[in-house]
Amino acid sequence: MELAACPSLWAYGAVWLSFLLLGFLRFSNSDVVLTPALLLYVVLLVLIEWLCHLYLPIALGILFLSSACWYVLGIVSPRKTLPVEAKVVFITGCDTGFGNVAAHKLDSMGFKVIATVLNLESPGAKKLKKICSDNLTIIQMDLTKQEDIKKAQQTTKLHTAGRGLWALVNNAGYCAHFGDAELTLMSTYKGCMDVNFFGTLELTQALLPFIRYAKGRIVTIGSPAGEHSFPYLAAYGSSKAALNRVMDIFRHELMPWGVKVSVILPASYKTGAHDNHIHWEIQHKKLLANLPTELLQEYGEEYITETQNKFLKFGDTACSDFSPVIDSIVDAILSENPKVKYYAGKNLWILYLIAIYLPHSLSDNFCKSLFLKNKVLPRSLRKQKSNE
Numbered sequence: 001m002e003l004a005a006c007p008s009l010w011a012y013g014a015v016w017l018s019f020l021l022l023g024f025l026r027f028s029n030s031d032v033v034l035t036p037a038l039l040l041y042v043v044l045l046v047l048i049e050w051l052c053h054l055y056l057p058i059a060l061g062i063l064f065l066s067s068a069c070w071y072v073l074g075i076v077s078p079r080k081t082l083p084v085e086a087k088v089v090f091i092t093g094c095d096t097g098f099g100n101v102a103a104h105k106l107d108s109m110g111f112k113v114i115a116t117v118l119n120l121e122s123p124g125a126k127k128l129k130k131i132c133s134d135n136l137t138i139i140q141m142d143l144t145k146q147e148d149i150k151k152a153q154q155t156t157k158l159h160t161a162g163r164g165l166w167a168l169v170n171n172a173g174y175c176a177h178f179g180d181a182e183l184t185l186m187s188t189y190k191g192c193m194d195v196n197f198f199g200t201l202e203l204t205q206a207l208l209p210f211i212r213y214a215k216g217r218i219v220t221i222g223s224p225a226g227e228h229s230f231p232y233l234a235a236y237g238s239s240k241a242a243l244n245r246v247m248d249i250f251r252h253e254l255m256p257w258g259v260k261v262s263v264i265l266p267a268s269y270k271t272g273a274h275d276n277h278i279h280w281e282i283q284h285k286k287l288l289a290n291l292p293t294e295l296l297q298e299y300g301e302e303y304i305t306e307t308q309n310k311f312l313k314f315g316d317t318a319c320s321d322f323s324p325v326i327d328s329i330v331d332a333i334l335s336e337n338p339k340v341k342y343y344a345g346k347n348l349w350i351l352y353l354i355a356i357y358l359p360h361s362l363s364d365n366f367c368k369s370l371f372l373k374n375k376v377l378p379r380s381l382r383k384q385k386s387n388e
Contacts (some may be wrong), residue, residue: 008053008058008061011058011062012049012052012053012061012062012065015049015062015065015066015069016049016069018066018069019045019069019072019073022073023073041072042072044068044072045065045068045069045072048064048065048068049061049065052064052065080335080336080337081331081334081335081336082334082335082336084109084110084111084334085110086112086163087111087112087163087166087167087333088111088112088113088114088156088159088160088163088164088165088166088167089106089111089112089113089114089165089166089167089168089169089333090113090114090116090152090156090165090167090168090169090207091103091106091113091114091115091116091169091171092116092141092143092169092170092171092172092200092203093116093117093171093172093173094115094116094117094124094125094128094138094171095117095118095119095122095124095125096122096124096271096272097171097269097271097272097322098171098221098266098269098271098322098325098326098329099115099169099171099172100124100127100128101322101326102169102171102325102326102329103115103128103132103136104128104131104132105326105329105330106329106330106333107132107133107135107136108132108133109330110135111135111166112135112136112137112159113132113135113136113137114136114137114139114152114155114156114159115128115136115137115138115139116138116139116140116141116152116172117138117139117140117141118140118141118142119140120138120140125138137155137159139151139152139155143172143194143195143199143200143202143203144194144195144198144199146202149199149202149203149206150206152203152206152207153206153207156207156210157210160210160213160214163213163214164210164211164212164213164214164215164216165207165210165211165213165214165216166211166214166216166217166333167211167216167217167218167219167332167333168203168204168207168211168216168217168218168219169219169220169221169329169333170200170203170204170218170219170220170221170243171221172195172199172200173195173196173221173223173240174191174192174194174195174196174236175192175233175235175236176188176191176192176235176236176283177235177236177283177287177308178232178233178307178308178310178311178312179232179287179304179307179308180231180232180234180299180307181234182295183287183291183295183299183304184234184235185286185287185290185291187290188235189234189235189238189239191235192235192236192238192239193235193238193239193242195239196236196239196240196242196243197239197242197243197246200220200243201243201246204218204250208254208259211259212254212257212258212259215257215258215259216259216260217259217260217261217262217332217333217338218247218250218254218259218260218261218262219261219262219263219264219329219332219333219338220243220247220261220262220263220264221263221264221266221325222240222243222244222247222263222264222265223236223237223240223244223265223266224265224266224267224348224351224352225237225240226238226239226240226241226242226243226244227241227244227265228351228355229367230367231367232307232311244263247261247263248261248263248340251340260338261340262332262338262339262340262341262342263340263341263342264325264328264329264332264341264342264344265341265342265343265344265348266324266325266344266345267319267324267344267345267346267347267348268314268315268317268318268319268345269318269319269320269322269325269345270315270318270319270320277312280308280312284304284305284308287304288301288304297379297380298378298379298380299378299379299380300376300378300379300382302376302379303376303377303378303379306375306376319345319346324344324345324346325344325345327344328342328344354366
């Protein structure tokens with residue numbers, strides 16, 4: 001078979017030639033180091049090309065292989081970072097979880113940190129006061145209160161005079177309920193939107209003049225629940241979807257100002273929220289007390305209770321090592337060219353692969369096995385089954 005009769009060979013060959021040339025240039029500039037991991041990636045690229053050649057149209061296969069080659073060049077190249085000196089970072093939600101650890105980490109690196117907490121007397125706030133340097137300032141802020149945001153704006157103005165705010169880390173978030181969308185109270189939807197979207201948006205707008213002055217960064221902790229339709233997370237997922245979208249719009253609009261915007265998508269981590277059993281018990285009682293009687297009869301209290309307990313048990317299997325998230329925050333703040341999205345968590349890519357590339361018949365089954373395997377069916381469905 002003549003090569004002229006195989007345009008796909010020429011096309012794939014051009015991709016490989018470009019990959020090798022770019023790799024050689026980066027290697028000559030010491031931006032790429034030959035490692036076993038690099039060789040493994042090359043083997044995977046060969047496998048990807050073979051699969052593309054067999055199963056995809058030429059145009060789609062070339063696009064897929066080119067994207068894979070570009071991705072490999074990106075992850076094997078050392079990230080060029082900027083100096084820490086004289087940079088101010090503002091972090092929300094530092095009582096517990098990612099915010100608390102990130103505030104300590106950035107303080108230890110030499111940043112001037114403004115950390116917000118809901119309660120200045122919380123264990124997390126006291127811990128930060130004890131272990132951090134004088135470069136860390138802790139302020140009380142509730143994202144649902146405009147007066148708190150205005151005070152945060154004034155504090156930032158005071159601490160950033162003449163240099164601007166290098167980075168805003170939108171970490172604070174709120175999740176009040178695990179359960180069916182039909183059973184989720186409107187107050188829960190509004191509560192999640194008030195904190196995760198409106199409050200975060202209002203704070204971002206308030207601090208943007210300082211960020212634009214520094215040509216700095218906006219780093220936001222999003223959620224895979226904002227990109228995928230996870231059952232039982234309607235209120236939280238919807239608010240995070242709105243947040244993910246508005247941050248991507250900011251990314252486009254702020255490019256001319258030299259501001260870079262990144263969203264971090266963490267896997268499942270033990271941030272402290274799942275361990276607050278008193279909070280979940282209060283939310284559970286509030287739900288049962290406010291649901292319409294007919295709806296409560298349709299689903300049954302036992303179904304509602306099991307759904308919440310299942311998610312709390314799911315939280316027990318979450319990762320307690322925050323390193324992937326903290327490393328992503330640091331990279332987004334200091335990298336010369338931060339990523340648009342950071343997927344922070346082991347095997348998180350599998351979720352995206354299944355949700356985006358597999359047919360709905362397969363991805364729905366995966367979702368069902370992960371979320372919908374309740375031992376107890378809604379009461380009305382149990383009655384229907386017993387009558388069949």
